Amino acid sequence: MWGLKAVATSLLVCSVLGAQNFPPDFKFGSASSAYQVEGAWNYGDKTPSIWDVFIKNDPSVIIDHSNADIACNSFHDWERDVEIATELGLDYYRFSISWPRILPTGKQDRISEYGMKYYNNLIDALLEKGIKPVVTMYHWDLPQALQDWGGWLNPLISDWFENYARVLYSLFGDRVKTWLTLNEPIIFCELSFNTGKHAPGLASAGEGNYICNKNAMLAHAKAWRVYDKEFRGKQGGKVSLANQYIWLEPRTNSPIDVEATKNARQLMIGMYSHPIFSKDGGWPPVIERIVAEKSKEEGRFLSRLPGFTQEEIEVIKGTYDFLGFNFYTARAVNKAEDGVDVGEWPLSGSKDLDIQLTMNDEWNKTDAEWLVEYPVGLRRLLNWLKNEYGDIDILITENGYATNKTIIDDQARVNYMKKHLEQVLLAINEDKVKVRGYTAWSMMDNFEWCDGYSLRFGLYEVDFKDPKLKPKPRTSSHYYTNVIKHRSLDFDDTTSNIITDEL
Numbered sequence: 001m002w003g004l005k006a007v008a009t010s011l012l013v014c015s016v017l018g019a020q021n022f023p024p025d026f027k028f029g030s031a032s033s034a035y036q037v038e039g040a041w042n043y044g045d046k047t048p049s050i051w052d053v054f055i056k057n058d059p060s061v062i063i064d065h066s067n068a069d070i071a072c073n074s075f076h077d078w079e080r081d082v083e084i085a086t087e088l089g090l091d092y093y094r095f096s097i098s099w100p101r102i103l104p105t106g107k108q109d110r111i112s113e114y115g116m117k118y119y120n121n122l123i124d125a126l127l128e129k130g131i132k133p134v135v136t137m138y139h140w141d142l143p144q145a146l147q148d149w150g151g152w153l154n155p156l157i158s159d160w161f162e163n164y165a166r167v168l169y170s171l172f173g174d175r176v177k178t179w180l181t182l183n184e185p186i187i188f189c190e191l192s193f194n195t196g197k198h199a200p201g202l203a204s205a206g207e208g209n210y211i212c213n214k215n216a217m218l219a220h221a222k223a224w225r226v227y228d229k230e231f232r233g234k235q236g237g238k239v240s241l242a243n244q245y246i247w248l249e250p251r252t253n254s255p256i257d258v259e260a261t262k263n264a265r266q267l268m269i270g271m272y273s274h275p276i277f278s279k280d281g282g283w284p285p286v287i288e289r290i291v292a293e294k295s296k297e298e299g300r301f302l303s304r305l306p307g308f309t310q311e312e313i314e315v316i317k318g319t320y321d322f323l324g325f326n327f328y329t330a331r332a333v334n335k336a337e338d339g340v341d342v343g344e345w346p347l348s349g350s351k352d353l354d355i356q357l358t359m360n361d362e363w364n365k366t367d368a369e370w371l372v373e374y375p376v377g378l379r380r381l382l383n384w385l386k387n388e389y390g391d392i393d394i395l396i397t398e399n400g401y402a403t404n405k406t407i408i409d410d411q412a413r414v415n416y417m418k419k420h421l422e423q424v425l426l427a428i429n430e431d432k433v434k435v436r437g438y439t440a441w442s443m444m445d446n447f448e449w450c451d452g453y454s455l456r457f458g459l460y461e462v463d464f465k466d467p468k469l470k471p472k473p474r475t476s477s478h479y480y481t482n483v484i485k486h487r488s489l490d491f492d493d494t495t496s497n498i499i500t501d502e503l
């Protein structure tokens with residue numbers, strides 16, 4: 001009995017001293033978003049968000065015809081969420097604020113007492129446990145009241161967002177020191193206005209998505225500038241956004257595919273990053289040129305991609321304190337053959353660029369059809385970002401693995417996380433990329449947008465049929481707790497190989 005323990009202990013000591021350690025100031029977190037977990041969709045004076053309306057108008061937009069009226073019940077059970085975050089040993093918990101919960105009209109004329117109380121409780125309870133709140137201002141649940149005025153297609157949205165941001169900084173900025181303005185603008189612009197699969201479901205491919213893209217860049221920038229001007233001095237926090245980056249590689253080594261991939265990266269990464277992080281600002285020139293040419297060929301006088309004025313370029317450029325991004329997957333790129341339909345996904349931009357994005361057969365599949373595993377892509381992406389935008393501090397704001405069944409022993413998720421964390425370590429140690437933190441999506445199963453409750457990303461499992469909605473820890477939660485505790489990947493992994501005295 002003692003022998004085994006001694007062996008285990010010495011193994012542990014040796015391995016902790018190994019090369020797999022994270023820098024001492026590296027931070028580990030986990031994430032959720034308001035609409036996906038809160039429920040209480042019409043509690044108190046909360047008004048409907050575009051997702052409430054989208055689903056209520058047509059429940060069949062969600063694969064299992066479910067909705068997020070209750071979701072994980074986090075609005076009422078925030079204490080349980082803090083307990084889980086504590087059990088995991090998180091350094092920070094990333095959650096989002098529901099715009100219509102805090103500002104029922106979408107404007108700052110009325111601040112909800114219910115909303116303030118809920119977020120104050122959550123923030124204070126996290127801080128009491130030593131867990132930092134990382135707060136996303138917009139994770140897709142726009143107040144319907146603002147959608148009725150055009151939402152992301154109305155240029156005034158950037159002013160509405162600036163005002164909303166100001167309210168959040170003044171209410172919570174004394175305690176929240178890391179802010180993310182927008183979550184995945186590429187997804188809310190593309191899926192809402194290109195394919196129409198996300199709320200508000202207004203497909204206008206090749207136009208709406210580009211208008212939304214421009215307005216989103218301005219909204220982010222104005223929110224950052226308000227902080228910089230009015231709050232940074234007294235609050236001393238940091239503001240950026242959480243982009244979605246899909247790593248892209250050429251399908252073949254042909255110069256045509258290599259060129260197509262360079263352009264595709266500007267489309268999928270650059271359109272939401274170049275205006276903010278590049279030294280010149282503005283749209284990636286190659287995309288601006290191609291869309292203008294295509295628009296002309298279509299007989300239009302104006303490009304479908306609205307330009308920025310020089311003043312707008314300056315307003316947006318440099319509006320970051322770090323670079324945040326969500327990473328899940330990768331695609332192979334090839335130049336589309338003439339006449340080939342590139343499909344609705346990834347983007348109307350694929351049609352503009354005549355490119356095709358496909359999955360590589362060698363990449364492991366998951367239960368989400370869009371999510372193929374390519375961890376090496378994360379390291380390559382980190383290096384690409386450093387080359388493209390410079391040596392900026394990076395926060396990985398999401399990374400996670402999907403299953404379509406309830407399963408407590410989720411080894412596949414453990415492997416996915418481990419492989420991605422290995423690539424993060426290589427990027428830090430070998431390539432000297434300044435990755436400062438990693439966020440596991442998600443803390444517990446939740447409402448996965450159009451996939452409803454059929455896809456699960458949680459470190460904790462939730463049985464949505466059980467009215468108590470009590471999450472159960474999965475193997476991946478134990479694994480992650482160990483990573484955080486040891487601040488290393490090199491520990492005696494009892495999560496997959498439990499040694500007990502009986503052995």
Ligand code: NOJ
Nearest residue numbers: 033183184326398441448
């Ligand atoms: C990224 C989104 O931010 C999040 O809301 C979503 O649940 C995950 N991807 C998984 O699809």
